[in-house]
Amino acid sequence: MAIITCTVIWPVYGFSILGAMIFGLGIYDLFQKNHTILRNFPVLGHMRYLLEMIGPEINQYFVENGTDGKPIDRNHRSYIYERAKLQNKTHPFGTELNVEEENYKWMKHSIYPSEILKEPPRVLIGGPDCKQTYSASVFNISAMSYGALSKNATMALNLGAKEGDFFQNTGEGGISEYHLKGGDLVYQLGTGYFGCRTMEGSFLPEKFEENAAKTAVKMIEIKLSQGAKPGHGGVLPAAKNSKEIAEIRGVKPHTNIHSPMGHQAFKNSEDLLLWVKELRELSQGKPIGFKLSIGDKQEFIDICEKMIETGIKPDFITVDGSEGGTGAAPIDFSDYVGMPWEKALIFVVDTLNGYDLKKDIKIITATKIIRSFDIFRALCLGADLCNSARGMMFALGCIQALRCDTNKCPTGITTNNPSLMRGLVVEDKWKRVKNYHNETVKEFLELFAASGCKKLSDLNRSFIFKQIETDIKCYEEVYPTITAGKYLQ
Structure with missing residues (x-):
């Protein structure tokens, strides 16, 4: 009862x-x-x-088709997932793209293809003043800071880089213990000088020298600007700024951290090059470069002219486009500031060629580099190697939930919440990062062979075509190559 x-x-x-x-x-x-x-x-x-x-999830799972998702469509995400998991890499029934639409791009192939290279090519970085040159993969991990990423994500990326023999860019957040799992590092210095600064935010040479001396650090990159938020500086929300992260960066914990808009260490092109020289000396001759998004063309031209005048040259330049990714940025900066990737890369390549500087400076590029064709196209346009951030995040398991700036990333990649981080198992995810890199480079070599090329220097703008209104033109016609030294005559 x-x-x-x-x-x-x-x-x-x-x-x-x-x-x-x-x-x-x-x-x-x-x-x-x-x-x-x-x-x-x-x-x-x-x-x-x-x-x-839950709007982004509804759109992603029930509304968008394979080619219209933003910022990365479903087909591209599937491309990465399949290679990271070593699953089926073929696509049925032909292309889903509209090959007649404006700006459709394609590469020419040869009926006499070359043999597929048995070993992926490497790119030697280091100009005449560099004492510790570095041999880099053509495909690497772009700048992502610990703090913006979880410790599990940072470790998985580093272990993947170690086993796949490519580098990981630390991002401007400094070097943490999670970066030191055996993978090669590019140590990035942003406007906040995190990891090598005073509490007031000034550059601290002694601390930089200590970090640069680490065996894992192979190159140093000065971050002038980032494509997703040029002229703004990085943002680390207070929710992500734990005591540990604050200690690594040299800031107060649990506060919003905004990197300054510009550098204190230099204010003009000559001072920038003098700082390049200083960092090269402090790092015992490791390759020094800078990353930028192009805004005012004349500013980059001024830097090139100062290179000629002073004889000081960076070992590499990383070119970012306005389509670049970020965990947190004001939308107006993401949408309307900075030059798009294609035009920015071509401008930098042509300007360096025009001043006869390209022979000593390698160009790295990073903006939506996801597929093997992206690498092929970038190298044809004049880049020497490529970085990817969002591609590597998808390899870790990112589902494009668009929660990067909330500390609520459901895949444990861009959060410091322990209950969410535990879902990212490092021992499994680093293998996916390695697989994605290796399979993408392998497919690049297949495209490379299909083009009939035998060495990277064979690639040029004549290999890539684009639809312009009702006409088809190769990039050499659209952007004629500038001959070496043309601007010096």
Whole structure:
């Protein structure tokens, strides 16, 4: 009898509590003053905020097709997942792209293809003043800081780089213990000088020298600007700025960290080159370069002219486009500031050639480099090697949830929340990073052979075509190559 009584009473009692909660919520909604929708539609109005919250997931899983997802479409995400997991890498029934649309791009092939290279080519970085040259893969991990990424993601990327023989760029957040698992590093210095700064934010040469001396550090990159937010500086939300991360960076914990918009160490092109020289000396001759998004063309031309005047040259330059990725940026900066990748890369290549500097300076490029064709195209346009950030994140398991700036990343990649991080198992994910790199480079070599080329220097702009209105032109026609030294005549 007691069991029967409980069976009857508890559902009624439970529904009464639920009804009271809903009634209370409705009363609160009617009298709160922050949300018009809730005042006009109490209780039901919460559905709007729920749907808005899961909008990206609804769009991704139920609305978008294979080619229209933003910023990275479903087909490209699948491309990475399949290579990371060593799954089926073929695509059925032909292309889904509209090959007649404006800006459609394709490469020419040869009916006399060359043999596929048995070993992936390497690129030697280091100009005449470099004492510790570095042999790099054509495909590497772009700049992503520990703090923006979780420790598990950082470790998985580094272990993948170690086993795949490619490098990981630390991002401007400094070098953590999670970067030191055996993989090669490019140590990036941003405007905040994290890891080698005073508490007031000034550059600290002694601390830089200590970090640069680490065996894992193969190159140093000065971050002038980033494509996704040029002229703005990095942002680390307070929710991600733990005590550990603050100690690594040399800042106060649990506060929003905004990198300054510009550098304190230099204010003009000559000072920049003098700082390149200083960092090369402090690092005992390791390759020094800088990363930038092109804005004012004349500023880059001034730097090139100062290279001629002073004889000081960086060993490499990393070119980022305005389409570049980020964990957190004001949308106006992401959408409307900086030159798009294709035009930026071509401008830098042509300017270096025009001043006869390209022979001593390698060009790295990073903006939506995901597929083997992206690498092929970038090298044809004049780059020497490529980096990828979002591609490597997808290899780790990113699902493009667009929660990077909230510390609520569901895949444990861009969060420091322990309950979310635990889902990213380092021992499994580093293998996927390695696989994605290796399979993408392998497919690049197949494209390379199909083009009939035998060495990287054979690639040029005549290999890539694009649809322009009703005409088809190769890039050599659209952007004629500037001969070495033309601007010096």
